[in-house]
Amino acid sequence: MAEELFIETQASKEEKYQSLIPQIEALISSEKDNIANLANIAAALKYGMGFFWVGFYLVKDAELVLGPFQGPIACTRIQKGKGVCGTAWETGEVQLVPDVEQFPGHIACSSDSKSEIVLPLVKQNQVVGVLDVDSDKLSDFDETDAKYLTLLSESISKLL
Numbered sequence: 001m002a003e004e005l006f007i008e009t010q011a012s013k014e015e016k017y018q019s020l021i022p023q024i025e026a027l028i029s030s031e032k033d034n035i036a037n038l039a040n041i042a043a044a045l046k047y048g049m050g051f052f053w054v055g056f057y058l059v060k061d062a063e064l065v066l067g068p069f070q071g072p073i074a075c076t077r078i079q080k081g082k083g084v085c086g087t088a089w090e091t092g093e094v095q096l097v098p099d100v101e102q103f104p105g106h107i108a109c110s111s112d113s114k115s116e117i118v119l120p121l122v123k124q125n126q127v128v129g130v131l132d133v134d135s136d137k138l139s140d141f142d143e144t145d146a147k148y149l150t151l152l153s154e155s156i157s158k159l160l
């Protein structure tokens with residue numbers, strides 16, 4: 001297993017995703033423990049993309065419960081339909097939020113978080129968790145993030 005990621009710091013966002021995603025897929029292909037894989041994915045995204053906060057919430061007992069993440073400590077439980085994560089769970093759709101203060105019911109785990117993207121992890125037509133990425137800058141996520149993080153979420157869903 002590769003224990004180092006190759007990251008081009010000068011590359012565009014798209015080039016970084018194109019380089020990072022195959023490395024993440026290789027990293028997780030040889031390990032079957034979900035927590036180990038989600039922990040490494042969170043670290044790879046945090047350090048590969050320079051995200052402020054990145055992590056997983058997993059559906060357990062009809063709630064989203066905090067899973068592996070990188071960044072400041074975060075809220076541990078989120079109800080269906082609540083906040084950006086609970087909305088991604090309820091709708092099964094990517095939530096791209098340029099300004100979290102404009103999102104009704106946004107859950108502020110950190111006052112430094114300004115924009116957010118949340119992707120549902122779908123297995124057999126059921127949302128089993130979400131991938132949540134936060135930025136400390138407004139409007140930091142766009143369709144490029146949605147495209148590549150969706151591709152990654154599809155690979156992650158197969159693991160779960």
Ligand code: SME
Binds near residue numbers: 085132
């Ligand atoms: N802001 C999220 C909660 C999770 S934290 O950002 C890590 C939400 O509204 O669902």
